[in-house]
Amino acid sequence: GAVVSQHPSRVICKSGTSVKIECRSLDFQATTMFWYRQFPKKSLMLMATSNEGSKATYEQGVEKDKFLINHASLTLSTLTVTSAHPEDSSFYICSAAGYDNTGELFFGEGSRLTVL
Amino acid sequence: GQQLNQSPQSMFIQEGEDVSMNCTSSSIFNTWLWYKQDPGEGPVLLIALYKAGELTSNGRLTAQFGITRKDSFLNISASIPSDVGIYFCAGQGGAQKLVFGQGTRLTINP
Numbered sequence: 072g073a074v075v076s077q078h079p080s081r082v083i084c085k086s087g088t089s090v091k092i093e094c095r096s097l098d099f100q101a102t103t104m105f106w107y108r109q110f111p112k113k114s115l116m117l118m119a120t121s122n123e124g125s126k127a128t129y130e131q132g133v134e135k136d137k138f139l140i141n142h143a144s145l146t147l148s149t150l151t152v153t154s155a156h157p158e159d160s161s162f163y164i165c166s167a168a169g170y171d172n173t174g175e176l177f178f179g180e181g182s183r184l185t186v187l
Numbered sequence: 188g189q190q191l192n193q194s195p196q197s198m199f200i201q202e203g204e205d206v207s208m209n210c211t212s213s214s215i216f217n218t219w220l221w222y223k224q225d226p227g228e229g230p231v232l233l234i235a236l237y238k239a240g241e242l243t244s245n246g247r248l249t250a251q252f253g254i255t256r257k258d259s260f261l262n263i264s265a266s267i268p269s270d271v272g273i274y275f276c277a278g279q280g281g282a283q284k285l286v287f288g289q290g291t292r293l294t295i296n297p
Contacts, residue, residue, distance in 0.1 A: 077229075103283060114275060114287045115230070164229045168283050176283065178222075178229035 074098055075167045077179035084155055085187055091151045092182045094165030100145035101167035105176065106138075109162040121148045155186040193276050193288030200266060201296050208274060208291040209260040216278030219252050219259040220285070224273045233274075234261070263293075271295050 074097040084090050094104055103122055107115040119140050120128045127140035137159075139151040148167075152159050162183050166176040193210045200206060210219070218237055222230035234245050236252035236259060243250055249262045263270055276288040 075229075080227075105284070112290075112292075114289050115285075117284060117286075120284065162227075166229075166285075175232070175235065176285065178231070181227065181229045183227065 075101075075165065075177045075179040077163075077165055077182050079182060080180060081183045081185075083185045083187065086156055087154055089151055089153045090155055090184060091149055092163055092165075092184070094148045094150070094167065094179050096146045096167045096177070099167075099177075101148075102145065103168045104142060104148040105166045105168075106140060106148075106150050107164045107166070109164060109181075111162075115164060118150075152184065155184070157186045160184055160186045191276055191278055191286055191288040193291055195291060196289060197292040197294070199294045199296065202266060202268060204266055206263040206266055206270070206293060207260060208276075209258065210276035210278075210288045211258045212278055212286075213257070214278070214280070215256040216280055216286075217256075218279040219250070220277040220279060221248075221250050221259070221261045222275045222277060224275060224290075226272075230275060266293075266295055268295055268297060 076095045076097055078093045106118045108118050109115045117130050118133045121140045121142040123142045123145050129135045142148040162181050164181040165179045168176050191210045191212050220235050221233045223233055224230045234243050234250040239256045240254050241252040247264045274291045277285040279285050
């Protein structure tokens with residue numbers, strides 16, 4: 072099946088720094104990618120929808136200046152957590168939708184961010 | 188926003204027992220999906236349901252898309268140790284967005 076890869080899988084950073092997480096579709100072109108956030112023992116919450124070549128669409132309550140999303144190519148979307156704080160510590164997961172009409176989404180392995 | 192109510196939140200069963208979990212929604216969805224998530228990893232799709240009333244099996248897993256399009260259930264028969272994990276239902280409406288349930292944490296005693 073289709074493969075979506077995230078990098079890094081784990082990152083620890085100091086408060087105030089920015090962290091970039093990459094989401095790549097390895098064997099298909101992804102017109103749309105989604106970014107989710109998951110707190111421990113909680114469900115996945117959609118943060119934003121990333122469309123190749125256009126601005127991301129953020130869900131209500133998600134700060135677009137805090138969570139910068141770039142989808143510059145059909146195989147790569149990046150999420151940058153700017154000026155990270157401890158409350159930004161979380162598990163971030165991306166998913167990608169291909170060109171086919173099934174609507175199936177393929178999930179990355181997730182990236183665990185810890186802000187000290 | 189839209190929410191899915193998934194139950195039970197956790198289950199503790201003996202190996203070999205059958206498992207049943209369900210999701211309900213106040214909104215209609217076009218597609219219902221069931222995922223399994225292992226610790227520290229992303230969700231993996233188990234079953235996708237595209238039509239109201241559809242009953243689909245994948246090995247020991249069976250899922251149904253409710254007639255009202257507002258609910259779905261997942262059954263696991265003859266559970267084995269590798270079934271341990273967190274199971275999420277998800278509803279998909281327009282624009283391919285997914286709304287996830289709260290998850291069901293399955294623990295199996297050998």
